[in-house]
Amino acid sequence: MQLDHDLAELAIDAALKGGAKFADARLEGSVSGGILLKNGVAELSGSEERSGLGIRVLVGRTLGFAATTSLSGESVRKSAELAVADAKKAGRLRNRTRLSAHRPHKAKYEVRQRIRLDELSPKEKLGELMQIEKSILATRIRVPYRYFSYNDCIEEKFYVNSEGARISSVIPRVNFHYFTTLVQGRHAAQRYWQYGKASGFEGFREFRLDERLAEEVIAMKRNVEKGIQPPKGKLDVVVGPQITGIIVHESCGHPYEADRILGREAAQAGESFLDRGSIGLQIGSQAVSIIDDPTIPNSFGFYLYDDEGVKACSRQLMKAGKVNEFLHSRESAAEMHQPVNAAARSSGFDREPIPRMANTIVEEGDYSEDELIAGIKKGVYIKSFTEWNIDDRRVHQKYVGAEAYMIQGGRLGQPVKSPTIEISTYALYKAIDATANNTEYHAGSCGKGEPMQALPVWFGGPSMRIRGIQLK
Amino acid sequence: MNKAIDVSEYIAKKLSAIAQDYAITAEQKDRAQVKFANNKVSITQRWMASSISVFACINRRTVFTESQPDRLSADRAVARLLQFSKAVSGNSEFRGVARGPFKYRQVRNYDAAVESIDLADCVRESINIGLANGAKRTAGLAEKSSVSLHTLTSGGVAASDRMSRAYFSMRSFSENEGSGHSVSVSAGMEGFNYREAAEESALIATQSKMPKSMPPGTYDVILEHLPAANLFEAVANSASPFYVESGLSFFGGKIGKRVADTSFSMADDPVSDFGAGSRKFDEEGFPAQRTEIIRNGILRSYLHSASTAARYGAKSTGNAGIIAPRAFNPVIEKGNLNKDELVEKVKRGILVTNTWYTRFQNYTTGEFSTIPRDGTFLIEKGRVARPVKGVRISDNMLDMLMKSRHLGNRSRQVMSWEMETPLTTPVILVGNVRITRSAE
Numbered sequence A: 001m002q003l004d005h006d007l008a009e010l011a012i013d014a015a016l017k018g019g020a021k022f023a024d025a026r027l028e029g030s031v032s033g034g035i036l037l038k039n040g041v042a043e044l045s046g047s048e049e050r051s052g053l054g055i056r057v058l059v060g061r062t063l064g065f066a067a068t069t070s071l072s073g074e075s076v077r078k079s080a081e082l083a084v085a086d087a088k089k090a091g092r093l094r095n096r097t098r099l100s101a102h103r104p105h106k107a108k109y110e111v112r113q114r115i116r117l118d119e120l121s122p123k124e125k126l127g128e129l130m131q132i133e134k135s136i137l138a139t140r141i142r143v144p145y146r147y148f149s150y151n152d153c154i155e156e157k158f159y160v161n162s163e164g165a166r167i168s169s170v171i172p173r174v175n176f177h178y179f180t181t182l183v184q185g186r187h188a189a190q191r192y193w194q195y196g197k198a199s200g201f202e203g204f205r206e207f208r209l210d211e212r213l214a215e216e217v218i219a220m221k222r223n224v225e226k227g228i229q230p231p232k233g234k235l236d237v238v239v240g241p242q243i244t245g246i247i248v249h250e251s252c253g254h255p256y257e258a259d260r261i262l263g264r265e266a267a268q269a270g271e272s273f274l275d276r277g278s279i280g281l282q283i284g285s286q287a288v289s290i291i292d293d294p295t296i297p298n299s300f301g302f303y304l305y306d307d308e309g310v311k312a313c314s315r316q317l318m319k320a321g322k323v324n325e326f327l328h329s330r331e332s333a334a335e336m337h338q339p340v341n342a343a344a345r346s347s348g349f350d351r352e353p354i355p356r357m358a359n360t361i362v363e364e365g366d367y368s369e370d371e372l373i374a375g376i377k378k379g380v381y382i383k384s385f386t387e388w389n390i391d392d393r394r395v396h397q398k399y400v401g402a403e404a405y406m407i408q409g410g411r412l413g414q415p416v417k418s419p420t421i422e423i424s425t426y427a428l429y430k431a432i433d434a435t436a437n438n439t440e441y442h443a444g445s446c447g448k449g450e451p452m453q454a455l456p457v458w459f460g461g462p463s464m465r466i467r468g469i470q471l472k
Numbered sequence B: 001m002n003k004a005i006d007v008s009e010y011i012a013k014k015l016s017a018i019a020q021d022y023a024i025t026a027e028q029k030d031r032a033q034v035k036f037a038n039n040k041v042s043i044t045q046r047w048m049a050s051s052i053s054v055f056a057c058i059n060r061r062t063v064f065t066e067s068q069p070d071r072l073s074a075d076r077a078v079a080r081l082l083q084f085s086k087a088v089s090g091n092s093e094f095r096g097v098a099r100g101p102f103k104y105r106q107v108r109n110y111d112a113a114v115e116s117i118d119l120a121d122c123v124r125e126s127i128n129i130g131l132a133n134g135a136k137r138t139a140g141l142a143e144k145s146s147v148s149l150h151t152l153t154s155g156g157v158a159a160s161d162r163m164s165r166a167y168f169s170m171r172s173f174s175e176n177e178g179s180g181h182s183v184s185v186s187a188g189m190e191g192f193n194y195r196e197a198a199e200e201s202a203l204i205a206t207q208s209k210m211p212k213s214m215p216p217g218t219y220d221v222i223l224e225h226l227p228a229a230n231l232f233e234a235v236a237n238s239a240s241p242f243y244v245e246s247g248l249s250f251f252g253g254k255i256g257k258r259v260a261d262t263s264f265s266m267a268d269d270p271v272s273d274f275g276a277g278s279r280k281f282d283e284e285g286f287p288a289q290r291t292e293i294i295r296n297g298i299l300r301s302y303l304h305s306a307s308t309a310a311r312y313g314a315k316s317t318g319n320a321g322i323i324a325p326r327a328f329n330p331v332i333e334k335g336n337l338n339k340d341e342l343v344e345k346v347k348r349g350i351l352v353t354n355t356w357y358t359r360f361q362n363y364t365t366g367e368f369s370t371i372p373r374d375g376t377f378l379i380e381k382g383r384v385a386r387p388v389k390g391v392r393i394s395d396n397m398l399d400m401l402m403k404s405r406h407l408g409n410r411s412r413q414v415m416s417w418e419m420e421t422p423l424t425t426p427v428i429l430v431g432n433v434r435i436t437r438s439a440e
Helices: A005-017 A073-093 A122-138 A203-206 A211-225 A241-256 A330-336 A370-372 A426-433 B002-016 B071-087 B119-132 B194-207 B225-238 B240-247 B306-312 B339-344 B397-402
Strands: A022-038 A043-061 A062-068 A105-109 A145-161 A164-183 A187-197 A236-239 A290-292 A315-319 A359-362 A378-382 A384-390 A397-400 A403-410 A412-414 A422-424 A433-435 A440-446 A453-461 A464-470 B021-037 B040-058 B060-066 B137-153 B158-173 B181-187 B215-225 B267-268 B292-296 B331-332 B346-354 B355-362 B368-373 B377-382 B383-387 B391-396 B406-407 B412-414 B423-425 B426-438
Touching: A005 A022, A005 A043, A005 A073, A005 A145, A022 A122, A043 A073, A043 A122, A043 A236, A043 B071, A073 B002, A073 B021, A073 B040, A073 B119, A073 B137, A122 A203, A122 A211, A122 B071, A145 A203, A145 B240, A164 A203, A164 A211, A187 A203, A187 A211, A187 A384, A187 A440, A187 B355, A211 A412, A236 A241, A236 A370, A236 B397, A241 A315, A241 A359, A241 A384, A241 A397, A241 A426, A241 A440, A241 A453, A290 B225, A370 A412, A378 A397, A378 B060, A384 B119, A384 B368, A397 A426, A403 A440, A422 A426, A422 A464, A426 A433, A426 A464, B002 B021, B002 B040, B002 B071, B002 B137, B021 B119, B040 B071, B040 B119, B119 B137, B119 B158, B119 B194, B137 B194, B158 B194, B181 B225, B181 B412, B215 B225, B215 B339, B225 B240, B225 B267, B225 B292, B225 B368, B225 B397, B225 B412, B225 B423, B240 B306, B368 B423, B391 B397, B397 B406
Parallel strands: A043 B060, A062 B040, A105 A164, A236 A378, A359 A453, B215 B346, B331 B423
Antiparallel strands: A022 A043, A022 A145, A043 A062, A145 A164, A164 A187, A236 A464, A290 A315, A290 A359, A378 A403, A384 A397, A384 B355, A397 A422, A403 A412, A433 A464, A440 A453, B021 B040, B021 B137, B040 B060, B137 B158, B158 B181, B215 B426, B267 B292, B267 B331, B346 B377, B355 B368, B368 B391, B377 B383, B391 B426, B406 B426, B412 B423
């Protein structure tokens, strides 16, 4: 897709002429494709091209934003003028937005695709999905509902701001999510998960979905047929990397987003149990350190410059159990007088950039997963989960186990049905006493902002041992 | 919009030579928003978007694409459709788009006055109302939008519609953990009352100060409009045959069976005046109509497109999504008790004014949990006793429907951050709900 960079420059000029003291624009074009396979039938397939421009302005101390899908000079100029006019009008409320100072960058980068998404035929992509279907059917286990959704996208972006930043990028992504529902007599079990990478189609093949989903179906059957109720009373739990990932995404990544801490998302995605003075606060045990790093090659949340043109870096959110760093946009960094760390992301040209996670990962320890389990006389190992949620200050969370087993004398035993962790963030992070060395990365679409912005992220890390908690 | 219609006709001409079925919708959407937090404007936002979405069935392959309103983009879009139709396997379940042409009834879903709303003034006034009613901090947004669309199909449809929507959402915070949330949404100025919503959010915030923990257990739960809509949106979604066949519905195999208390009735009513989801026709141009989903506790109908209706031996209910039918403007029928009378019926329960983060353990069986947020109040012996916090509703959606025994006599249309479809609902009393809480 050819983007006319002059349009972005034109938008900046129009905004400055209209009275903005700062402006940035994102000109974006994408080609995406998708296949929806339902119970073996290709229900809907296709591809689309999207393009447009978003212009953000700071007028006085009020932010304005406008987006258009019409890439004519006239439409772009009009968008810039409207963004300025709206911000001027809203300026009557004596707003106080500032952006932190930042040295502008000029850069160009592209994620390499070994198997180009736009050159591989849809027939071959469908063939790979049918292979997953076949592998599930080959288990001869009754899985009457099989919902597979495959999407890929090549996104080209040009960022420009009135301070001189000029960043071009091309990022391809593959994304797959599914629901499988097993029915066994009067019992049913359901699994959902997502896989995603910033890569060509080779990334999809690396997921080995035909093997994984068949193994998962076999484990579901075992759990439905032989699973026992979770034991009562306090016990030790080992959670696998998938659950480690969702835990840190929900109760570390989100509450460290500075706009939540400042109340800017209060009516939507909520606030945080942390405040601006929480840096240094001991939340967890010494065993827990967590980073958020957009620069992990081929990660689902990959970028080298954020949507404000700030150079990406790894953020150390939690260090040995202590709050170490928040996720900042230029706006939140200015408000908190803290360094900006390139966390401003938007889901497209038609959304404002706000502080977001990229890839939130627990750092590895020295143990193997087997060693974590060997250290438990009686407990439960939870490999995967189904239902989960957390309150909007990120304190009260719940994870319902899907594939889970008893631990007896340091070894895995019988399957356990729906062991449920329902615990506060404070209690949970303090109870983690060890992490393993088996890091996995899991993909998700993280929701925030209004209008909603679903963003690709990874979350993960190694298995973790949690001492003395109550399962439900 | 004229250019988009011209390009739609251009695409239709091309597709008529190669596709057995097609449906093309040109859409022009203008939307503006003022978002606020901490009693200040966070950002003003405005969107101007035009697009043409294209569905086609070519040699039994069901394919889609999107085009910009220019012929070059249209040519590429048709080429992509052809490419995909040659590559993927046939969809044996697709039975064609609706055959028209149709006559449409007039629906009051556009009000020019919405486009004249001064969003900045609306926000300024609402913040002041919140502060005057005891709020210390307010956050939310005011938004207006208008959509023009034109649909062309191989079934002889050439029809236009125009919709508007005004939406306001405000969350207020008082000291000592008090918070309240309220919304207002409508297709027109009638039914759009941002002042009332601002005042309500502040009043809930002041009433919910200093909430205390409460023990888990089984409680009667009164769901105010906002949480009732948030939760029961899943009921409307479950009525789509696409969701049923995907394992994402708890209504599989339940047509004609009891799924709710006899006092519970729900319909999709996209032809109601000023419904925020009201429209003249669905995505294949079939006339929109009121469809009863649940009547007195019995599941009466799924929501159908022409294709799913043909497979189920039913008639289209005008709810295409061609592949995935959906509710447009669901309505839960109101009952005959006012809110005080509902509270009086509760010996031991909680009043929930908002909820969020509803997630299912298994869509086919209906186990779920959701987290009440903002003002939540313990009810003892028919009276609201005190604010509480830290609770979670962990129950089953089918059981919740069966336990929805009493409904309020005042309905409100609700939309919120987590809802995709606006829903009109009364306050609902659900008996014997499982309440859990986190270990501290």
